[in-house]
């Protein structure tokens with residue numbers, strides 16, 4: 001039996017059934033056995049891969065969109081260039097390489113990375129050696145300064161609680177144990193004030209999710225952007241409003257039951273972008289499909305340019321990466337981008353307004 005399963009069973013024996021959020025948080029961030037703390041779960045040898053790991057084009061275009069917004073807001077002379085959950089640091093490396101083409105952008109930027117996993121921080125430190133980057137644990141630690149920020153597949157790692165509609169109340173889905181195995185259960189119905197707005201659009205038996213940490217994180221980002229200027233690009237899979245059980249586990253790139261391999265499978269849930277928009281005191285774009293966003297920023301021209309130096313298997317991989325990032329049947333519509341900007345600022349390039 002895995003060490004983490006044993007720890008979870010002991011905790012349930014002591015405290016009773018866990019919320020899905022407690023389970024998810026423990027699986028991802030347990031100090032010794034968590035998915036993000038015990039090993040590097042990204043890439044071909046890990047559990048999942050992400051847009052910046054698929055192609056450098058993703059980070060380059062994100063970097064140019066951020067630099068464009070920086071120019072549109074009068075090129076502030078000193079700003080924070082932040083990333084939430086930077087994984088291996090690949091996205092920030094690509095952002096900085098593209099950003100160097102925009103005079104003054106990198107010189108004005110102070111790179112700050114928000115990362116809780118010591119193991120991934122070490123990977124990021126290697127990737128970003130010599131860039132003068134700083135690491136912080138939480139968004140509250142970001143300076144009160146103009147903020148240009150990116151988060152790719154960060155919000156989907158925030159633990160969610162799940163509730164099933166029962167009349168005018170909600171039953172929380174919990175994780176308990178039976179005969180030494182982790183099992184799902186339902187707590188008794190109770191009113192949930194945070195879900196009052198969902199009584200109008202759900203029916204008995206529907207499941208909805210809430211990420212308790214999300215409003216605080218989004219609010220801290222939005223406050224800095226509104227007060228000091230800036231822009232955020234939040235990229236994730238999800239929708240405007242969450243509906244249904246979207247908890248999913250990937251182990252070595254294969255879907256598995258979220259309860260069967262705690263600590264050995266990445267756990268994510270779809271992001272409820274409406275909850276982000278509701279928590280920020282600044283303006284936001286419309287939710288834009290990733291494929292549309294990248295096409296508008298010129299991914300096809302960039303792909304053709306990079307293709308000129310490639311042949312054989314490298315060229316085929318490059319063409320496949322372009323398709324994977326943009327095609328509606330791949331990541332193009334499943335992944336979406338929400339932009340945040342000050343109320344009086346021009347829109348961010350690539351996004352629906």
Ligand code: SAH
Nearest residue numbers: 036050085086087114115116117152153157
């Ligand atoms: N953005 C990267 C990695 C995504 S994986 C990419 O696109 O490749 C999720 C990342 O978020 C990991 O770096 C993980 O350690 C980090 N993370 C998850 N929850 C976090 C939290 N609450 N605070 C800070 N970092 C977190």
